Amino acid sequence: MTKRNNSHDYSLRSLQSLLGVSRRVLSGLMEAGFVQPARGRRNELRFTFQDVVVLRTAFQLQSANIASRKILRALAKLKADLPEELPLSGIRITAVGDTVAVKTGRAQWDAASGQHLLDFEVAPIQGDVAFLDTAPRNLKSREHQAEEWFALGEQFTHTDVVGAEQAYRKALELAPKPHYHAYTNLGVLLCEAETRCEEALSVFDQALKHFPDDALLHFNRAVVLEELKRYDVAVEAYERCIELDPAHADAHFNLARLSEIRGDKQGLLRHLSAYRRLIG
Known part of the structure; x- marks a missing residue:
């Protein structure tokens, strides 16, 4: 499940999606010296959440x-x-x-x-x-207000869980169109509370009505189903994730683990092999 922390969790592609800007704009911001990203195992650029905040701020100020x-x-x-x-x-x-x-x-x-x-x-x-x-x-647009509430939710994730939840829900209420990242972050936040997995499942189900072909949403929904010990439905959700994104290594790994729990040795070997191939 996607989480927000201080490690280098963001790729250049995910950063483009989060900020809604082109690769050219991001390259310009990096060349200007606003951030110095790290390099991943395959020499790809990796960014921290702090980098995301700095780049978002720099882009808005440039605008x-x-x-x-x-x-x-x-x-x-x-x-x-x-x-x-x-x-x-x-x-x-x-x-x-x-x-x-x-x-x-x-x-x-x-x-x-x-x-x-x-x-x-x-x-x-x-x-x-x-x-x-x-x-x-x-005088602000609803979209502008929704983005402010979403930014506040991200800021409060590690310091005020209640405030973060309220901010994400407000962003979803105000957004003129379905807010993908508010759904995702709110679902993750609720699932991490452990006792609120049913609510997290409801959030991901609602998000999938708007984004039915999003692999990450299916993956996160599968994680919640695992937490609820609904293993058969979780397997279906992971399999749907892989249909949409065959290179999703974590989905293969989790399916291998579930196959072992269910006594499916062929499934265990198949998904474990796929996982090793993808990360190798």
Whole structure:
């Protein structure tokens, strides 16, 4: 199941999907020095969740016509000044005119100079969390609001599970079209709670109504079914995942394990062989 953590979990392809930008744009952001990705076992580029956040921020600031040198200077200062763990009240980075502005807790400042800023709107959400923006919230599109709630959910995943769940559900409520990543992250979050696997299954079932041919959703649904000990249905879900993505090594590995549980020696050997071939 896809999880959010500090390891290098993201490929260039998954990063394109998450950010909704082209490979050319990503290459430009990397060439500008915003991130320095690691290399995987096959020399492919691998990114951390922190890289995703930095690139997303850099792309948004570039889109707001902030000069690259100013973005680099601001991000460098932020990395130096902020603690390793983000404050529970969250952090938001945005463009105010030609300034890179930051809000954390109740403080707000120019990221490059460190000077405090008071001339932009701060809209409070649930007390101590605020979105920073130059436009009043009632003028924002539902899509924009949904993306803000989704970003908040990602930010809270490791510090406030309840807040993360609420944010993902709000993103799904506001999104004008089905929000693939909000469904995925919410399902994973609920499954990790162990006692909420039935709710996680409901989330993935709902997501599959909108994205019926998505291999990852079928895989995550199969993991939930395993947790619920519904092994026969889990096997069907893993097999559907492989139909859609024959190179999904983890699905083959899990099918091998389930085949052993069910006493299916041929299935065990077949899927274990496929798994070894794919990772070899």
